[in-house]
Amino acid sequence: xxxxxxxxxxxxxxxxxxxxxxxxxxxxxxxxxxxxxxxxxxxxxxxxxxxxxxxxxxxxxxxxxxxxxxxxxxxxxxxxxxxxxxxxxxxxxxxxxxxxxxxxxxxxxxxxxxxxxxxxxxxxxxxxxxxxxxxxxxxxxxxxxxxxxxxxxxxxxxxxxxxxxxxxxxxxxxxxxxxxxxxxxxxxxxxxxxxxxxxxxxxxxxxxxxxxxxxxxxxxxxxxxxxxxxxxxxxxxxxxxxxxxxxxxxxxxxxxxxxxxxxxxxxxxxxxxxxxxxxxxxxxxxxxxxxxxxxxxxxxxxxxxxxxxxxxxxxxxxxxxxxxxxxxxxxxxxxxxxxxxxxxxxxxxxxxxxxxxxxxxxxxxxxxxxxxxxxxxxxxxxxxxxxxxxxxxxxxxxxxxxxxxxxxxxxxxxxxxxxxxxxxxxxxxxxxxxxxxxxxxxxxxxxxxxxxxxxxxxxxxxxxxxxxxxxxxxxxxxxxxxxxxxxxxxxxxxxxxxxxxxxxxxxxxxxxxxxxxxxxxxxxxxxxxxxxxxxxxxxxxxxxxxxxxxxxxxxxxxxxxxxxxxxxxxxxxxxxxxxxxxxxxxxxxxxxxxxxxxxxxxxxxxxxxxxxxxxxxxxxxxxxxxxxxxxxxxxxxxxxxxxxxxxxxxxxxxxxxxxxxxxxxxxxxxxxxxxxxxxxxxxxxxxxxxx
Numbered sequence: 001x002x003x004x005x006x007x008x009x010x011x012x013x014x015x016x017x018x019x020x021x022x023x024x025x026x027x028x029x030x031x032x033x034x035x036x037x038x039x040x041x042x043x044x045x046x047x048x049x050x051x052x053x054x055x056x057x058x059x060x061x062x063x064x065x066x067x068x069x070x071x072x073x074x075x076x077x078x079x080x081x082x083x084x085x086x087x088x089x090x091x092x093x094x095x096x097x098x099x100x101x102x103x104x105x106x107x108x109x110x111x112x113x114x115x116x117x118x119x120x121x122x123x124x125x126x127x128x129x130x131x132x133x134x135x136x137x138x139x140x141x142x143x144x145x146x147x148x149x150x151x152x153x154x155x156x157x158x159x160x161x162x163x164x165x166x167x168x169x170x171x172x173x174x175x176x177x178x179x180x181x182x183x184x185x186x187x188x189x190x191x192x193x194x195x196x197x198x199x200x201x202x203x204x205x206x207x208x209x210x211x212x213x214x215x216x217x218x219x220x221x222x223x224x225x226x227x228x229x230x231x232x233x234x235x236x237x238x239x240x241x242x243x244x245x246x247x248x249x250x251x252x253x254x255x256x257x258x259x260x261x262x263x264x265x266x267x268x269x270x271x272x273x274x275x276x277x278x279x280x281x282x283x284x285x286x287x288x289x290x291x292x293x294x295x296x297x298x299x300x301x302x303x304x305x306x307x308x309x310x311x312x313x314x315x316x317x318x319x320x321x322x323x324x325x326x327x328x329x330x331x332x333x334x335x336x337x338x339x340x341x342x343x344x345x346x347x348x349x350x351x352x353x354x355x356x357x358x359x360x361x362x363x364x365x366x367x368x369x370x371x372x373x374x375x376x377x378x379x380x381x382x383x384x385x386x387x388x389x390x391x392x393x394x395x396x397x398x399x400x401x402x403x404x405x406x407x408x409x410x411x412x413x414x415x416x417x418x419x420x421x422x423x424x425x426x427x428x429x430x431x432x433x434x435x436x437x438x439x440x441x442x443x444x445x446x447x448x449x450x451x452x453x454x455x456x457x458x459x460x461x462x463x464x465x466x467x468x469x470x471x472x473x474x475x476x477x478x479x480x481x482x483x484x485x486x487x488x489x490x491x492x493x494x495x496x497x498x499x500x501x502x503x504x505x506x507x508x509x510x511x512x513x514x515x516x517x518x519x520x521x522x523x524x525x526x527x528x529x530x531x532x533x534x535x536x537x538x539x540x541x542x543x544x545x546x547x548x549x550x551x552x553x554x555x556x557x558x559x560x561x562x563x564x565x566x567x568x569x570x571x572x573x574x575x576x577x578x579x580x581x582x583x584x585x586x587x588x589x590x591x592x593x594x595x596x597x598x599x600x601x602x603x604x605x606x607x608x609x610x611x612x613x614x615x616x617x618x619x620x621x622x623x624x625x626x627x628x629x630x631x632x633x634x635x636x637x638x639x640x641x642x643x644x645x646x647x648x649x650x651x652x653x654x655x656x657x658x659x660x661x662x663x664x665x666x667x668x669x670x671x672x673x674x675x676x677x678x679x680x681x682x683x684x685x686x687x688x689x690x691x
Contacts, residue, residue: 027636028512032536036508036585036628040252047337049256055342056257056265056355063340064361070338071368074107078372081106088127095311096129098194099284103374112330115337117141122326129286132227132293132319133235139326145241150234153292159231160208167209167230168305171296180300182221183214187297187308190223195281195312202294202307208232210316212297212308218420225295225316232293233318242325245332245344247396247411250351253342254398254409255505263407269400271353271391274366275383277376279348280313280320283327293317324348331375339365351393353400359387399498412498421445425490432478439468446489461485463603499624500583507534507584511573512632514591514643515565525551525561527569528642530650531577534584540577540656542569543642547662550669557606566595567612569643572660574619582623589632591640596629611669 022030035041054063085106089097109123118140125137133153151159190196209230214221227233257265276282285293295308313320328345335341335350341362343352354362370377378384385392389401395417399410424442428434434442443465464485468476478486510532518524525546533539546554546565554561570588590596598604602617620627634640642650647657 021633021635024636024638024640027632028510028532028638031510031587031589031630031632032532036587036626037630038626038628039506039508039585040248040255040626041506043249043252044256048253049260051336051340051342052253052257053261054340055353055358056269057261060355060358063358067339067361067365071365071372074111074372075368077110078104078107081110092127093129093284093287095194095287095290096127096284099282099312100126100374103282104372108330108373111334111338115334117330117333119326119330122330125323126283126327129284129290130313130319130323131286132289132313132317132323133232134237136236136238136240136319136322138239139322139329141326141329142240142242144239147238149237151231153235156208156231156235157206161205163230164204164207164209167211167296168204170229171211171213171298171305175298177300179214179216179221180298183212183223183297184300186214186221186223187212190281191308193281195278196295196308196310199294199307199309204294204307207294207307208235208292209307210293210295210314212295223315225310225314227293227314227317236318238318238322240322242322244325244328245346247394247398249344250353250393250398251411251499251501251505253344253353254501255503258407258409258501258503259506266400266407266409268356269353270356270359270387270389271351271398271400272363272385272387273383273391273393274350274352274370275378276348276350276370277378279328280315280324282376283313283323284311285313285319289319331369331373335366335369339369341366346394349393351391353391354387356387363387407502409501410498411501413496418496422490425486428478428486429483429490432483434468434476434478434482436469436476439465443469461488465489497621497624502583504582504584505626509534509577509581509584509586510589511570511577511586512589512637512639513566513569513573514634514637514639515562515567515569516643517560517562517565523551523555523560525554525565526643526645527565527572528639528644529569529573530639530642530655531573531580538650538653538655540658541639541642541647541650542572542576542658542660543645543647544569544572544660544662545645547666550662550666553669554608557608561608563592563594563598563606564608564612566590566592567598567609567616569639570595570599571612571616571619572665574616574623574625575665576658576660578619578623578625581625583625585626585628587628587630589630589637589639591632591634591637593631596631599627599629608669615668 021027081104085104088106089100092100103126105123105126108126112122113120120140121137122139131137134149187196191198210225210227210232211229212223212225215224254266290309290311293310293314295310295314297306297308298304299306313323324347328347332343332345332350335343341352342354343350343366350366352362352366367377389399391398391400392414395414397412397414399412402408402410424445428438428442443462446462446465464482468482511529512532513527513529515525515527518526526544527546528541528543530541531539546568551561554564558564570590573588588599590599598609598613599616602613604610604613641647651657
């Protein structure tokens with residue numbers, strides 16, 4: 001067969017691909033190149049950094065002049081296209097003419113084309129109405145991720161014949177009278193505005209139903225059109241993974257400025273937010289979906305179920321999310337590219353930063369862009385906020401001028417959010433009972449809170465709450481360990497420190513760690529770890545034999561405690577080098593999947609494993625380190641040799657060697673873990689052994 005290679009003869013062959021692990025030094029080089037997989041730097045590109053330099057370090061009068069030129073050019077173009085825009089609207093479907101009234105779609109598309117935006121069919125899709133079923137249009141903006149519809153339309157229609165009766169029955173069930181009245185009031189207002197319409201002759205058997213209900217959110221009630229219950233969402237497929245801006249984007253902008261621009265760049269900076277009014281209702285749906293989808297709503301006046309047709313995007317349809325995000329991201333892009341605005345977009349919320357001297361220019365630019373495109377935003381009321389050094393967005397607050405601190409911006413929760421959670425937690429402590437639904441909602445809110453609180457310190461206690469979610473009983477009396485966990489969560493809410501955004505946030509440290517357990521009868525444990533600095537230098541390491549006393553403790557749970565010996569060097573590395581990595585990013589490379597999983601989850605099931613993980617996340621929060629846990633093959637692990645007390649290579653390179661204070665480690669291991677952390681005598685309270 002080898003003789004046939006290189007000839008034109010065709011012959012059968014099997015292609016085999018084999019992977020050969022990198023040697024440790026080659027792996028290290030690649031790890032340095034890759035950095036942190038979720039680094040704040042992923043939110044930065046040349047266009048964004050150029051905009052940041054212009055806003056916070058450039059000549060402000062040139063920035064103002066550039067914005068004015070952009071607005072003058074496109075204001076003139078709006079006038080030139082008035083007649084064409086009118087003709088475009090007159091040729092639309094009647095329901096879209098009403099919903100899209102005032103939208104300058106020809107101007108929108110010209111702006112996007114001129115500035116090279118990838119979604120080149122957006123304005124056309126707006127004109128036709130966004131499809132909510134079938135395969136959604138590609139935007140070429142979001143990353144590819146194929147998801148086929150669960151059902152085709154014919155299957156959904158056949159299923160609906162049986163499902164629709166149940167939906168109507170649910171809608172007609174007695175509920176909160178005041179909430180029902182508010183839902184009906186808002187429904188009538190929507191009909192008056194042309195967003196929905198009453199289908200008094202609805203043939204339910206030929207439609208797919210969505211269930212309309214009200215969701216109380218603080219002082220307001222939000223209308224939800226559950227399009228999953230009747231199978232409508234199951235007919236929707238996509239080829240992209242949608243993404244929105246979170247506070248990470250703005251944090252990345254700030255960190256880049258603190259890192260790359262002069263020290264005064266982030267001084268005298270102010271911010272504000274813009275909220276789009278009834279955002280989904282500003283855009284319409286395709287006629288085919290308008291004909292098929294009906295919203296079932298309870299009419300408390302006539303005591304009957306009414307049916308609504310939708311003209312505008314319903315809040316509860318998967319396709320509505322995709323449609324609106326296409327618009328939202330396009331507007332953000334125009335602001336950055338055309339008007340050099342330092343802003344981010346989260347659905348209908350835009351957060352804008354500016355130097356104080358150019359703040360008026362930034363506000364005029366943002367508002368003029370909305371006006372030119374016919375996008376309605378809050379001009380008065382609580383959501384129309386002014387410029388400030390404390391910027392509230394998405395339930396958190398950027399403090400751009402923290403008292404007594406320079407070169408830092410603080411990101412923390414608003415007082416209202418803290419008070420809401422405190423009240424909710426204390427209500428459960430007062431009544432002493434919690435339903436599985438209560439536990440599910442509480443868990444979700446606390447996980448969201450923890451994601452902005454600089455650590456995962458509450459994960460063990462949240463596991464206790466999670467045990468109530470799966471409880472089959474409707475209502476459950478809280479036991480002492482569960483009450484203690486709620487008390488801890490309440491105190492965690494009150495004491496959560498704000499996250500510091502600093503120049504070091506974009507730096508990435510690497511830690512390679514390993515543990516070994518040798519011997520048949522007399523087990524000997526050894527550990528090792530190596531610290532690699534952001535500039536790729538090996539700056540410190542430790543090779544340690546685990547003291548006999550500690551090994552005896554670990555072997556109480558396992559005759560071969562390799563899991564704990566893999567966790568131990570990670571925690572020791574944090575104890576030894578945490579202050580060096582403070583307010584930065586770190587990737588921990590481990591060759592044990594169980595240990596990596598425990599660190600990722602912030603919780604585990606063995607006694608000393610829990611204590612090590614809990615000690616680690618306490619330090620992680622205190623030092624505000626953004627961690628990632630990556631897998632390294634054993635043969636590629638640079639820490640394999642020091643974990644076996646082989647130090648010749650590292651000593652020859654002059655790498656600094658440190659010694660672990662085992663007395664402190666023992667003391668901390670014995671003191672970590674209590675009822676208040678979601679433990680009971682070192683065992684998680686929802687362990688089957690205690691139930």
